[in-house]
Amino acid sequence: MLAIVAKLVARRLLAAIPILLVVSALLFCVLRLLPVDPAAMSLPTTATIAEIEAKRREMGLDRPLPEQYVIWLSDALHGNFGRSIQFGREAGSLVAATLPATIQLAGAAMVLAAIFGLGGGLLLFHLRGTWFEAVADFVSILLLSIPEFLWGLILLFVFGVALQVLPFTGAVSPNLPQPHVTGFLLIDALLVGRLDVFASACRHLILPALALGLAFSPAIMRVLRSSLFDVYHEDYIQQARLRGLPERQILLGHALKNAALPTLTLAGVQFGILFSGTLLVEVIYSYPGMGNLMVDAVRNADLPLIQAIGLTYCVAVLLINTVVDSLYVVLNPKLRVG
Amino acid sequence: MAGSLLRALGSPRVLLALAMVLIIGVCAVFAHFLAPHDPAEQNLLSILTPPAWAPDGDPSFPLGTDSLGRDVLSRLIYGARTAMLVAVFASLGAMIIGTVLAHISGYFGGAVDWLIGRLVEVWMSFPPVILSLILMVGLGVGLDRVILAIVLVDWTRFCRVLRSEVLIVRRHDYVAAARLLGFSHWQTIVREVLPATLPLLITLFSLEMAIAVVVEAILSFVGLGVGPNQAAWGQMIADARQYVYQSPWNLLLPIFAIFFAVAAFNLLGDGLRRTLDVRLAETGH
Numbered sequence: 001m002l003a004i005v006a007k008l009v010a011r012r013l014l015a016a017i018p019i020l021l022v023v024s025a026l027l028f029c030v031l032r033l034l035p036v037d038p039a040a041m042s043l044p045t046t047a048t049i050a051e052i053e054a055k056r057r058e059m060g061l062d063r064p065l066p067e068q069y070v071i072w073l074s075d076a077l078h079g080n081f082g083r084s085i086q087f088g089r090e091a092g093s094l095v096a097a098t099l100p101a102t103i104q105l106a107g108a109a110m111v112l113a114a115i116f117g118l119g120g121g122l123l124l125f126h127l128r129g130t131w132f133e134a135v136a137d138f139v140s141i142l143l144l145s146i147p148e149f150l151w152g153l154i155l156l157f158v159f160g161v162a163l164q165v166l167p168f169t170g171a172v173s174p175n176l177p178q179p180h181v182t183g184f185l186l187i188d189a190l191l192v193g194r195l196d197v198f199a200s201a202c203r204h205l206i207l208p209a210l211a212l213g214l215a216f217s218p219a220i221m222r223v224l225r226s227s228l229f230d231v232y233h234e235d236y237i238q239q240a241r242l243r244g245l246p247e248r249q250i251l252l253g254h255a256l257k258n259a260a261l262p263t264l265t266l267a268g269v270q271f272g273i274l275f276s277g278t279l280l281v282e283v284i285y286s287y288p289g290m291g292n293l294m295v296d297a298v299r300n301a302d303l304p305l306i307q308a309i310g311l312t313y314c315v316a317v318l319l320i321n322t323v324v325d326s327l328y329v330v331l332n333p334k335l336r337v338g
Numbered sequence: 339m340a341g342s343l344l345r346a347l348g349s350p351r352v353l354l355a356l357a358m359v360l361i362i363g364v365c366a367v368f369a370h371f372l373a374p375h376d377p378a379e380q381n382l383l384s385i386l387t388p389p390a391w392a393p394d395g396d397p398s399f400p401l402g403t404d405s406l407g408r409d410v411l412s413r414l415i416y417g418a419r420t421a422m423l424v425a426v427f428a429s430l431g432a433m434i435i436g437t438v439l440a441h442i443s444g445y446f447g448g449a450v451d452w453l454i455g456r457l458v459e460v461w462m463s464f465p466p467v468i469l470s471l472i473l474m475v476g477l478g479v480g481l482d483r484v485i486l487a488i489v490l491v492d493w494t495r496f497c498r499v500l501r502s503e504v505l506i507v508r509r510h511d512y513v514a515a516a517r518l519l520g521f522s523h524w525q526t527i528v529r530e531v532l533p534a535t536l537p538l539l540i541t542l543f544s545l546e547m548a549i550a551v552v553v554e555a556i557l558s559f560v561g562l563g564v565g566p567n568q569a570a571w572g573q574m575i576a577d578a579r580q581y582v583y584q585s586p587w588n589l590l591l592p593i594f595a596i597f598f599a600v601a602a603f604n605l606l607g608d609g610l611r612r613t614l615d616v617r618l619a620e621t622g623h
Contacts, residue, residue: 031475145548147552150593157586276465279468298474314465
């Protein structure tokens with residue numbers, strides 16, 4: 001089975017190469033349409049026209065667009081995305097510095113979304129046929145109508161401002177040190193043995209992760225419920241019932257396992273979107289991740305940085321999809337052969 | 339089709355949703371008459387006043403004022419106009435591009451289908467929020483730019499779902515019969531295939547309006563939306579965030595407005611999906 005999964009991952013990654021090429025070309029073209037001159041922006045305002053011209057030549061901006069793209073791409077493949085205009089640092093290193101925080105947030109949010117989705121889906125299904133079913137269904141549509149950034153603001157207001165029980169700015173209390181080993185704050189705090197930092201980081205993670213988890217669970221909930229409905233029409237459920245198995249065991253032992261597959265497909269798509277959903281949540285909670293950096297870059301038209309972050313998001317989505325597809329193969333015996 | 343649309347009107351969910359849409363629609367269309375103040379008018383002498391029913395409330399500002407002394411109710415009403423303009427035109431644009439490509443792709447198949455399929459795949463590998471932000475950098479702020487950005491991002495939603503529907507419809511005998519009767523490909527698509535995909539199209543359109551409202555709010559929130567001269571809910575939230583301790587109302591009201599609009603379109607879409615019997619795999623959008 002491992003070989004099949006490896007083959008699938010290899011195939012998916014291979015298929016991702018042309019996609020990423022086109023995506024990077026698109027990214028490059030869109031940003032070249034900008035009415036800003038990167039050469040002039042990277043020089044002080046006192047620069048002369050001649051200096052700007054020289055800089056343009058140095059940056060390759062005087063060459064034809066396709067040639068510029070090839071140069072940019074070969075640099076990017078060597079990990080060189082150019083220098084951020086506003087920070088004056090390598091765009092690649094800025095991304096590398098903020099990516100772990102975003103991954104940490106997205107990871108925590110995915111766990112929460114999966115738990116809420118699973119629990120909610122089972123609850124929705126359990127309520128079938130009762131008078132409460134219509135209400136629950138209605139509520140789930142309403143929940144579906146609260147995107148992550150509204151959840152972020154609502155939770156910030158309720159738990160941060162009104163009840164004042166949880167922190168809502170940054171990744172850790174400002175008076176605590178931020179150890180740096182792997183870049184993942186939670187892991188680093190444990191590595192250096194600072195439990196206070198770890199606890200503070202956890203508390204700071206709760207609201208943003210909860211906002212994302214709540215926003216992305218209703219869709220999972222609803223798909224799990226409808227998959228369970230489909231599964232319950234199958235003969236083996238009837239047979240399990242005839243064998244006298246308790247309803248609970250039928251649901252959790254037989255039905256859930258089979259309903260998990262279609263749910264997983266959707267969850268994979270959702271997790272891809274969730275990863276980019278971190279952007280707004282990070283902005284709302286001033287969380288020092290890639291999303292905040294992106295908004296900074298976008299506001300300042302910092303082209304090299306926008307390109308680097310944009311590509312990173314695409315790679316992340318493609319990777320998440322690949323992982324979900326392999327999980328699908330692992331869980332689905334039908335796909336394991338050949 | 340007309341019959342099933344009428345039947346949809348019998349569903350309480352669709353009726354409730356339509357009533358909600360109507361409220362927002364009336365605000366949007368008649369903003370000029372409904373708003374007690376000019377949404378941009380600043381009253382620097384009465385900033386951050388609470389709603390009229392609060393102890394310090396001022397009856398001339400029913401829902402209070404923001405940090406520049408602008409009337410919150412008026413800004414909410416004009417924000418509805420912004421949200422509706424974006425929702426209607428962005429969804430129309432995305433629907434037209436997506437539908438045309440989906441029908442071409444599903445009907446003709448072959449190389450065209452492959453090409454459009456790959457195009458959708460590339461587009462979908464871009465997270466929508468990221469793509470719309472990048473587009474806004476390139477396009478600049480403004481109502482028309484927001485609409486264009488959403489169209490350019492979201493046509494894939496229509497294209498992907500409709501294409502598989504066209505593939506099913508195409509196999510029906512009446513489509514082959516139309517060809518035998520001498521219909522051109524174009525006539526066959528417009529008169530035979532398109533009507534069959536219409537229920538799905540209407541449902542998707544409603545769900546897309548919900549998405550467009552959210553995207554507009556997000557872009558305005560980040561400061562890359564309709565621009566500072568136009569009242570927008572996302573912008574109101576961004577402003578209110580800085581004064582959340584002094585004036586929580588300013589934050590909660592636009593949040594509720596966005597939720598109300600998105601819920602209206604989601605309920606409408608869900609109600610239509612049920613009554614029009616649309617086979618729409620739940621995407622959760």
